[in-house]
Amino acid sequence: MQYIKILGVAISIAIGLMISFIGALHANSKYEADLLHVVALMMTPAHEITTDMLNQFVAAYPESRTGYIMIADLFAAKAGLSTSLGQKMEHADRDVVTDLRNQLSIRWSYHNVIKPARKNLTPSSLLQLSTDHDLILFMDIPASRLILYKRAGRMLHNIESFYASIGIKGFGKSLEGDKKTPVGIYRITGFIPGNSLHEKYGPGALPLDYPNLYDRLSQNTGDGIWIHGTEPGYVNRAPLASDGCISIANKDFKKLISYIDGSIPTPIVIDSSPEWVSNSNISYRRARLLQAIKKWSQVVGEGEQEKYLNFYDTSFFETRLNIPEKSRTILADFPLDAVLDLGKSNLFSYPGIDDLYVADLQFIDTRADTFVVRQYWIEKSGKNWKIVSQLRIPK
Known part of the structure; x- marks a missing residue:
């Protein structure tokens, strides 16, 4: 038969x-x-x-x-x-x-x-989650899977996994209205209840901060990228079926917002070609990036302009800037007397781009106020690490 x-x-x-x-x-x-x-x-x-x-x-x-x-x-x-x-x-x-x-x-x-x-393996982009964050989302595009991880020390544990749809035209968003889902590192910025949205969004939506700094530098346009539910009459959509958002089943969305209600900026990594590696591999990658950040932090603390400016790639500055002007460009994001707390910093390798890393560094200033500076690091030949972009972002 x-x-x-x-x-x-x-x-x-x-x-x-x-x-x-x-x-x-x-x-x-x-x-x-x-x-x-x-x-x-x-x-x-x-x-x-x-x-x-x-x-x-x-x-x-x-x-x-x-x-x-x-x-x-x-x-x-x-x-x-x-x-x-x-x-x-x-x-x-x-x-x-x-x-x-x-x-x-x-x-x-x-x-x-x-x-x-993938048992006992982790996405290579998830290097470190801040001790201020317990949760992080990972969108595995090839597997059509939205995975929720919970931090336990420096380890991440998969606690939920949802089938998910992306843009009808696939991934790699670059233009407004291209119906593609972006690839990159983002944060959830809030929650929109379903009763204030069109019914196609289901119980509600979790907006993302697309475009991020890297998107803007790459001149990627558009906005309104969300995680949301599904319209009435459907359990799920097809793998490619949204206008660029991530869509999951309504029951799954309700489960997700029981963990993440949008009140804190939960990070999400959207990856089109994830590499799954061992925890020892994650530790090795994290240590290399941390070593570069610690050296940068030490030199900045010493206050010698020429030394800490050497950590910034030439593309970071406009060529006409002199050394004092370059220093003011950096100090616009944080004062030199601010203290870096690496344990409360998020570290990622950027999905789909070799040797590009993201560090969301948390500082505390002399008034005991905390703030976050996002840096994009690139590893050039050998151990030559450079900062290519930097921006103060909401905590």
Whole structure:
């Protein structure tokens, strides 16, 4: 008897192995766990699923269009049809079915291939989270996954994971209205309740501070990049389906804002080609950046202008500036008597750009007021570290 081609691709993973992964899903992903369990039963040679089971699934999740696709596939398989639903539809309808199959395939792949392979690994861009922050978000674009990490000392632990959609035109936002999701390091700046937004945003939105300093230096335009829910009638959108925002299921969004309510600027890294590395690798990368920052801080504290100006790349200044003017440019962001607290500083490597790093450095001044200066560091040949941009940002 043939297998049901519910994913549109041949999958050779053992069903028993798959079910063991389903048991490890987060509690808030019950829809996803139930969905993948149904798929597992449909993929067995004996089709160990009944129409009653599928009817129970769609009754529990009436907004799951994928559930109705699976019912149609089950009937097609039982009738001995070799073609799966969607191959003889009108073009627009066929695209919808293709999107649903892609979403399901991505979910399956994440829980059965990608996630197990990443056990005990961390995105290489997450070097250090400030002791003032307990949480950070990581958007893994290839896996269509928004991951919430919680800090424990210097370690980060994955506590939630949500299937997520990005811009309909993909990633790499550079122009206003290009319907792409930006790649970079951002912060959540607040919360907008759903009752003040169009219904397509679901329960609400968490705005991001796009464009950041690097975007502006790169002349990237646009704004209004949010994390938000989904319109009525949908559990999730297709992998590429927003105007550039990150969209997750409404239940997942409500779960997310139980952790992050927008009252503090929670960081988020959006990465189009993440590298997953060991904790020892993270420690090594962090130590190299910290060494450069400590040297810079020491020289700045000594107050010798020419020495600390050497830490700034020539592109940082306008060529017509003399040394006193260059010094005033730097001191506009922080006074020399401010004390740097590295433990309360965020450190990242910039996604998609080799040798570019971001340091959100927290200082305390003589009045005991704290402030944050964001620096962009680049590692040139050897151990030659330079600051290419710097800006004081809200704490």
